[in-house]
Amino acid sequence: MADETPKPDLIEAREGLATGEHHEVTPEEQKARKRRNMAIALGVVTFIVLVYSTTLLRLTQNIEANRNAETIGQVEIP
């Protein structure tokens, strides 16, 4: 069971004070972080492309549907 008493440096961090805490990032951690960042970037780009394409496809579909409706209207109303 971990000690549940707040560590003094964590209290300082919560208060916005310097803690003197330091973590040396290992090459493995750096590599893993870079891979995660690349995956997030890819995810964001995919999302943008999906929403943009959906918007274009939906617009095209709706414009065509309206055009067809107008054509039918012209045929029916002499």
Place this chain on the structure above:
Amino acid sequence: MASDTPISPQISQEGGATRSAPLSYSEGTALSLAGPQDFFALLKPRVMSLVVFTTLVGMVAAPGAIQNWPLALMSLFAIAVGAGASGALNMWWDADIDAKMSRTKDRPIPAGRIPRAEAAAFGGFLSLLSVWLLALTANYVAAGLLAFTIFFYVVIYSIGLKRSTPQNIVIGGAAGALPPVVGWAAMTGTAPVEAWLLFTIIFLWTPPHFWALALVKSGDYEAADVPMMPNVRGEAHTRRLIWLYSLIFVPIAISPVLFPFAGWVYGGVATLGGVLFLARAWAVYRGGEEDRAARDKVAMGLFGFSIFYLFSLFLALLVEHWIGMHG
């Protein structure tokens, strides 16, 4: 803010669950070594591929040819992401029992590669995104059904039923059965009786399929305290239930031939496969007297064949619609 407020409870409740062991102070300082492949594993890719397949069949079997393939594929992608999201949320909730079972102990959370809180955030975010995306690419009916599927799988099955009743996979099977209905709704904006027939096929297929596995892996479930049917009601009762469910399942699996969306190819596959399925279920039912290895072999035979049979049923529908048998 008072500086003497204890902070450990927040740290110890990572993942939103009080069941997890408290993290030590030093564990919080290191950076994660998790790679994208670990997050991908959270999505349960094999389950996701099955969902994609059954959803695609639901889409193709819906009346009228698919009008806009790019939009249909984007809808399929959204449904796949939704399935993956519910898988991640399931792994978040079940991390403690996953750690106890040989089949699941190497998953990213029990293996210590991803913290529970990250899995919960990842799954929750993808759930919202997938439902929103499906509403955009298809319609609100499909998006609502997808949201319900995720809710059912995570809240009703994982949180509610899995640890509390041996009927867990019977009721929980509804979550796995919904994808073809979502696919059908994505194409038509409706969920008619034909779509629910596809749902019923998967729903009734689930108990014999999972109980066959549970007969073999009952020790694992026992260790994890998951009340699967063989652990609670015994093997003999489970074998009888497998047989009874199979007797209901096979006629239902053949019944789509009575509807316009299935033809003779489907009928042939469903009937032939159904007979073989019943033969295997009967062997499981009658196999209680044999030694353990022989019983396990027969049960795994049914488990493996059940996957093949369900795949064949949906493939037959896909082929019929692909070659234009239904206009």
